[in-house]
């Protein structure tokens with residue numbers, strides 16, 4: 001049973017069930033692998049009926065990983081700051 005209007009309700013309709021490996025990086029993931037993984041995740045999100053709810057949740061909760069068709073970098077750039085987003089940290093290091 002899900003609670004209507006809560007995260008439980010929309011998460012129950014997620015198109016990414018069973019695909020967690022596409023939405024979160026493995027340790028020491030290479031940039032090229034990340035691009036490929038996120039491109040596939042983006043395709044899954046594009047067909048998901050709860051995409052906007054998911055994106056808003058991730059923005060509000062400062063989540064890591066790929067949510068609602070949006071990468072950590074994209075959320076960060078939209079003003080929803082993460083403490084240490086992987087892509088932004090890598091680009092600003094050195």
Ligand code: SF4
Nearest residue numbers: 014016045048054068
């Ligand atoms: S928008 Fe993407 S990450 Fe969010 S529930 Fe749907 S498939 Fe999963």
